[in-house]
Amino acid sequence: MQDVVAKSTERRFLKPFSGEAINPPPVWLMRQAGRYLPEYRATRKEAGSFLDLCYNPSLAAEVTLQPIRRYGFDASILFSDILVVPDALGQRVTFAEGEGPRLDPIREVAGLARLSLTNTGEKFGRVCETVSRLRQDLPRETTLIGFCGAPWTVATYMVEGRGSTDQGEARGWAYRDPAGFAQLIDILTEASIVYLTEQIKAGADVIQIFDSWAGSLAENQFQQWVVLPTARIVNALKSAYPHVPVIGFPRGAASQLAHFVEGTNVDGVSCDTSCPLGVMQMVAARGVVAQGNLDPLLLVAGGEALDRRVDEILDAMHGRRFVFNLGHGIVPETAPEHVAQLVERVRRSR
């Protein structure tokens, strides 16, 4: 036990979460494993479909480690996808090449009969096997982040059957039949608690909850479908694992961040690109770690524009509880050298 504590205190990533602002700040990037890396594209080919890759512990661990080998990030995020949860619950998910996810949509309560938490064991087990391998294979100073999608965002894919621009079908169901929609959110909340608990048991040091479509909701709907289910997940994890930090990512909801922080009990908030640096400072002043928020397109552009914005973010967050990251995931067009430029710039800051 003492050894475990000694190891974890060496991890720089965890310092802002224990109240210690460090310079340079810890750095990792959302979608740091992915198509911008040639070695990812090679492994992806070998794996077959995208979900085959997510469920193959040896290959999923390999693609998780690729960006760590190249850049030595302070944190590594499990390679998987938020849509593993509906897939494991029994709603078949496919990824059409170049087209994103496809699901057979569930648009009313009767469709929920297709889902069952008791069937998730095998698929969750394969993902957790990846987590255990990673905890063995990662350098000991690298923090391992486990994750899931937030119930609201996962529900939008289950209801729409694909990615959408306005999440209209899900918002419509929530207005038309709030009690029925709440059943779907409850199933996802329960499944997320089980899934994240297993990831922590397998070796995840930190959890991030991705709510990519949180920004499409009205204030009262945000409270009901984002804040309350997230709070349930966070509090369930905290009652069993109080030392495991949980980061929320309510993308597009900068104007509701104070409310999100207060209502969910998260230890950190990942901030999207449109979130003002002043709001990130406010988050940090409340004793919560702010993470973010460089525009992923600046990482495509590179050059001086990239350096200038990295410096602005570092200056604004200097001496505060902060983790350097993007405002959203790395896009496939990104040159790997620009990622190296970014990491070096952050690491050389004082």
Ligand code: 1CP
């Ligand atoms: O190989 C490929 O071409 C597949 C591309 C890809 C990758 C690399 C998808 C399909 N998922 C992932 C990995 C992934 N997804 C990770 C791995 C860890 C890392 O960050 O390196 C994570 C955390 C996710 C989370 C995820 N999946 C989110 C939340 C974050 C976000 O991007 O907003 C969402 C919304 C998804 C759904 C999804 N999976 C894949 C795609 C293309 C999408 C988006 C579909 C859409 O709405 O357009």
